[in-house]
Amino acid sequence: DTAVSQTPKYLVTQMGNDKSIKCEQNLGHDTMYWYKQDSKKFLKIMFSYNNKELIINETVPNRFSPKSPDKAHLNLHINSLELGDSAVYFCASSAPTSGSTDTQYFGPGTRLTVL
Amino acid sequence: AQSVTQLGSHVSVSEGALVLLRCNYSSSVPPYLFWYVQYPNQGLQLLLKYTSAATLVKGINGFEAEFKKSETSFHLTKPSAHMSDAAEYFCAVSDGGATNKLIFGTGTLLAVQP
Numbered sequence: 611d612t613a614v615s616q617t618p619k620y621l622v623t624q625m626g627n628d629k630s631i632k633c634e635q636n637l638g639h640d641t642m643y644w645y646k647q648d649s650k651k652f653l654k655i656m657f658s659y660n661n662k663e664l665i666i667n668e669t670v671p672n673r674f675s676p677k678s679p680d681k682a683h684l685n686l687h688i689n690s691l692e693l694g695d696s697a698v699y700f701c702a703s704s705a706p707t708s709g710s711t712d713t714q715y716f717g718p719g720t721r722l723t724v725l
Numbered sequence: 726a727q728s729v730t731q732l733g734s735h736v737s738v739s740e741g742a743l744v745l746l747r748c749n750y751s752s753s754v755p756p757y758l759f760w761y762v763q764y765p766n767q768g769l770q771l772l773l774k775y776t777s778a779a780t781l782v783k784g785i786n787g788f789e790a791e792f793k794k795s796e797t798s799f800h801l802t803k804p805s806a807h808m809s810d811a812a813e814y815f816c817a818v819s820d821g822g823a824t825n826k827l828i829f830g831t832g833t834l835l836a837v838q839p
Contacts, residue, residue, distance in 0.1 A: 653829040716768040
């Protein structure tokens with residue numbers, strides 16, 4: 611069973627289009643994240659939701675909008691795609707435990723290419 | 726603000742040789758430190774993490790890391806490299822607070838030569 615899954619795995623689209631990436635976790639975790647990995651492999655957090663509530667919103671253009679219909683799902687919608695949005699997007703999840711930080715489990719990534 | 730620095734974007738070792746990947750951190754609070762591995766075209770997998778228990782942390786696949794507060798370091802080692810260890814390795818720090826935000830280093834690509 612896949613713990614954190616993302617669809618699609620590859621996404622090729624034209625500039626100006628709107629696209630969505632879906633993420634689902636079956637680990638029973640409360641917290642989910644979106645990270646962006648650029649062409650130099652640098653990873654940066656974009657958003658985090660805890661029990662469907664937004665708790666991290668980094669300096670991301672407002673063309674990016676996360677949506678969490680329930681705590682097992684966190685989708686990422688991107689409007690008016692730009693060339694610079696080309697990257698690999700990773701979803702992750704973690705379970706809160708008191709007194710320590712929690713391991714984040716990552717999905718396989720979605721490679722977005724904007725032409 | 727917290728940060729991590731990984732020295733050496735590329736490291737090449739021979740099969741059977743010692744693997745040493747360097748990570749230094751900066752944190753104003755006791756840090757929580759992680760090493761993740763990324764195999765080609767895959768997601769990240771946790772190798773090990775330090776959460777203020779033992780300073781020597783053992784992880785999967787024979788890797789371990791030692792937390793040294795005096796040197797603000799958390800270097801990753803493996804006594805004997807295997808071809809299957811070839812991958813990108815990321816060091817990360819978290820404040821362990823409500824957001825549990827991970828801040829990643831720039832990664833080190835490990836190549837293992839036969």
